[in-house]
Amino acid sequence: MNKIKIIFLGLLFLVSCSSIKIKGENKIIQTKDGWKIGIEKFEAFPNSTKKKNPVILCHGLMGTKEYFKQNDEESIVYQLTKEGYEVYVLDLRGRKSEGLNERGEKDSSTTPGYWFGKIYNDYSFDDYARYDVDAAITYVLAVTKAEKVNWIGHSMGGMVIYARSGSMGENRISNLVTIGSPFSFPFKPKKLDLLSLLEPPLKVLPTVPVGSLAEFSSWTPFDYYYFMSLYYYPENMDKEQVRRLTRFGANNESPKVFKQFANGMGKWNFESEDRKLKYTDQVSNITIPVLLVAGRRDHLGSPYIVRHVYEKLGSKDKTIMMISRADGHTEDYGHIDLVAGKGIVKDVVPGIISWMNERNK
Amino acid sequence: MIYFKIKKRFFLILLTIYLVNCTSYQIIKEEDWEKNKRSVTTKIGNLIVRSFEVEQSKGAVLLFDPIFVKKENLHPSLNLPMVPSDKTYLSNYTIYEEINYPDKCRGVLIPYLNKRGYSVYLVSPENLDNFSLKKIGQEGLKDVIAEIKDENIILGGVSLGGQAIAYYLASANISPKIQKAFFMGTGLDYKYSGSLINQIEKVSKKEENIKCKISEKDNLCNRLVNSLAIEKAHPRRAITYPNMIPVLERDPSLFSGITNQNLEVLVIYGKLDSVSPEESILGLFFNGWGKGFVLNYLEASTSSNFGHDYDHFDLFYHKSAESEIYSVIGNWIGKKK
Numbered sequence: 001m002n003k004i005k006i007i008f009l010g011l012l013f014l015v016s017c018s019s020i021k022i023k024g025e026n027k028i029i030q031t032k033d034g035w036k037i038g039i040e041k042f043e044a045f046p047n048s049t050k051k052k053n054p055v056i057l058c059h060g061l062m063g064t065k066e067y068f069k070q071n072d073e074e075s076i077v078y079q080l081t082k083e084g085y086e087v088y089v090l091d092l093r094g095r096k097s098e099g100l101n102e103r104g105e106k107d108s109s110t111t112p113g114y115w116f117g118k119i120y121n122d123y124s125f126d127d128y129a130r131y132d133v134d135a136a137i138t139y140v141l142a143v144t145k146a147e148k149v150n151w152i153g154h155s156m157g158g159m160v161i162y163a164r165s166g167s168m169g170e171n172r173i174s175n176l177v178t179i180g181s182p183f184s185f186p187f188k189p190k191k192l193d194l195l196s197l198l199e200p201p202l203k204v205l206p207t208v209p210v211g212s213l214a215e216f217s218s219w220t221p222f223d224y225y226y227f228m229s230l231y232y233y234p235e236n237m238d239k240e241q242v243r244r245l246t247r248f249g250a251n252n253e254s255p256k257v258f259k260q261f262a263n264g265m266g267k268w269n270f271e272s273e274d275r276k277l278k279y280t281d282q283v284s285n286i287t288i289p290v291l292l293v294a295g296r297r298d299h300l301g302s303p304y305i306v307r308h309v310y311e312k313l314g315s316k317d318k319t320i321m322m323i324s325r326a327d328g329h330t331e332d333y334g335h336i337d338l339v340a341g342k343g344i345v346k347d348v349v350p351g352i353i354s355w356m357n358e359r360n361k
Numbered sequence: 362m363i364y365f366k367i368k369k370r371f372f373l374i375l376l377t378i379y380l381v382n383c384t385s386y387q388i389i390k391e392e393d394w395e396k397n398k399r400s401v402t403t404k405i406g407n408l409i410v411r412s413f414e415v416e417q418s419k420g421a422v423l424l425f426d427p428i429f430v431k432k433e434n435l436h437p438s439l440n441l442p443m444v445p446s447d448k449t450y451l452s453n454y455t456i457y458e459e460i461n462y463p464d465k466c467r468g469v470l471i472p473y474l475n476k477r478g479y480s481v482y483l484v485s486p487e488n489l490d491n492f493s494l495k496k497i498g499q500e501g502l503k504d505v506i507a508e509i510k511d512e513n514i515i516l517g518g519v520s521l522g523g524q525a526i527a528y529y530l531a532s533a534n535i536s537p538k539i540q541k542a543f544f545m546g547t548g549l550d551y552k553y554s555g556s557l558i559n560q561i562e563k564v565s566k567k568e569e570n571i572k573c574k575i576s577e578k579d580n581l582c583n584r585l586v587n588s589l590a591i592e593k594a595h596p597r598r599a600i601t602y603p604n605m606i607p608v609l610e611r612d613p614s615l616f617s618g619i620t621n622q623n624l625e626v627l628v629i630y631g632k633l634d635s636v637s638p639e640e641s642i643l644g645l646f647f648n649g650w651g652k653g654f655v656l657n658y659l660e661a662s663t664s665s666n667f668g669h670d671y672d673h674f675d676l677f678y679h680k681s682a683e684s685e686i687y688s689v690i691g692n693w694i695g696k697k698k
Contacts, residue, residue, distance in 0.1 A: 187643075187658055187660070189660070189662075189664035189665065190664060190665045190666055191663075191664045191665075191666065192664075229663050229664075230663075230664055268647075268649070296632070296633060296635075296638075297632060297633065297670060299632075299662065299663075299664040302639060303638060303639055303640045304639040304640040304642075304643040304644070306640070307553060307640040307644060308643075308647055310553070311644075311647060319554070320553070320554065320555060322555060324633075324635065325635075326635030326638075327555065332633055332670075
């Protein structure tokens with residue numbers, strides 16, 4: 001009996017260790033095509049100097065808004081609010097937060113199902129850019145009464161703005177920060193060939209079960225280093241951070257989104273689902289200030305791809321910020337550790353805040 | 362007793378294998394062109410060509426001096442100054458002069474290529490007066506190439522010296538003998554904010570000789586020399602930086618002619634290379650290439666299933682370079698275009 005108690009307490013301890021402490025005010029907003037998506041509001045610190053425009057943070061492929069917060073006081077969310085920004089952390093459609101209502105209670109009518117349910121993971125990257133981004137900006141401008149928003153996107157969270165601002169005429173964003181965001185995939189890392197293993201099951205499964213697998217992995221004693229090293233540099237993430245990332249920060253993804261990315265492999269252009277829009281070429285239409293953050297060890301938003309976007313942008317005010325030892329940082333950064341790594345408050349966030357402050361006076 | 366004898370024999374066999382392996386490049390005939398009065402003189406002065414020929418060569422590989430890299434790491438015999446008249450040349454150009462990996466049997470590029478059946482020609486400037494990668498590439502190399510008898514020549518740009526090869530390849534009339542070229546750690550487009558050129562400029566304004574210790578975190582040499590393996594092995598070693606850094610090309614459009622050649626190119630870059638980072642290498646190809654041009658690439662990193670992410674010097678020094686990188690070069694050279 002005692003053993004059971006110890007095991008129970010041990011599990012309780014592990015669960016409590018892996019909870020994210022900072023919490024904002026959750027809202028569910030509706031997109032023009034009827035999806036309900038989650039957004040979490042964080043007020044600026046009361047004693048801080050309030051900044052001009054609010055910030056929307058957007059996660060990447062297979063991710064959720066949780067990884068922006070998982071370092072608690074060492075997170076980019078906390079640091080931005082401390083600096084005086086009102087922050088809204090967005091969950092794109094199909095995320096776990098949509099399974100909850102505003103009171104945080106379970107709402108099965110808005111949870112995407114595998115085979116059964118009202119909604120499924122049957123959307124494309126274009127839907128993220130066209131509907132979810134629009135809904136988020138509309139909502140934030142309405143509640144803050146600001147004229148424009150600052151957008152900070154990690155990985156695909158930056159790509160959606162490259163697509164929306166470059167190809168869909170979005171003009172409500174004042175400043176854009178992309179972190180490890182590629183926008184073409186001319187040279188595919190060999191390890192990504194592993195993803196081809198997903199092709200047969202995806203013909204049967206209505207979703208890419210990455211979030212489910214990641215959550216399962218968080219309860220196992222293995223580190224899955226071979227595959228995970230594509231996503232982050234292990235030196236920059238301690239075990240607890242990896243546990244939080246896999247438990248809260250990963251999400252199932254739509255097969256259509258995956259297919260769209262797969263179609264872009266080996267090409268200098270990332271295209272719309274129907275392949276009519278050459279998104280990458282059209283980033284030349286973007287003229288707002290852009291900060292492109294790149295990690296030297298990033299294998300997904302590789303520095304050369306970030307530079308490729310940089311060269312194509314139409315903005316006069318554009319800057320690449322390389323996070324690497326050669327540039328004076330404590331470590332070379334990978335893909336996810338750029339936003340969820342243990343050293344970001346020292347290496348990544350100050351540069352972003354400094355750049356933002358210059359443009360939010 | 363019998364066990365001991367077997368063990369002893371086994372040990373001797375292993376030792377023999379080890380020695381044979383370590384000394385296998387002794388069969389290489391090294392011919393100094395200068396000794397045989399075959400030195401190549403160009404309009405900008407003399408170029409020194411060291412040849413490492415093999416009999417019944419499958420082809421020739423012409424390498425241009427890698428500038429930053431200790432020559433011993435291209436061939437063991439190159440541990441003495443190549444240019445007796447200019448004793449400062451190698452000592453000033455040697456970065457890791459006190460640092461050697463414990464593995465004395467590590468692979469080095471030239472013997473590796475020799476073993477694969479290729480003659481290798483290493484071209485260096487005779488002295489550093491008016492040294493210009495541009496002039497060498499645009500004017501000097503064609504004479505060297507004309508001297509090489511092989512009908513199949515592969516050009517190899519290693520480290521920053523590869524820019525001389527790039528100048529040559531970008532020129533209008535390259536020799537029909539050139540079918541392939543590879544670049545290993547050669548930056549071809551430094552026209553962006555924060556590039557190596559920018560960083561060198563910032564430092565060189567402050568001091569001429571850049572000398573530092575690895576333990577001093579915030580200086581250029583430590584930031585550029587990113588090898589974690591070396592840092593862990595030699596945390597307190599001083600590194601002497603060259604007091605003459607070659608003038609690197611600022612205008613990448615001067616190299617854009619390469620992509621219109623009828624040529625197959627292999628670019629190799631280390632993921633952690635800060636001297637010639639990936640964005641400075643692949644930037645040349647952002648605008649596409651001509652029909653006759655074939656681009657191959659190798660990212661020396663864990664995402665290519667390598668043991669670690671390579672930095673600039675790892676490409677030449679790391680004990681895994683032979684198995685992970687030179688093997689790719691060897692296989693690629695051997696394939697028909």
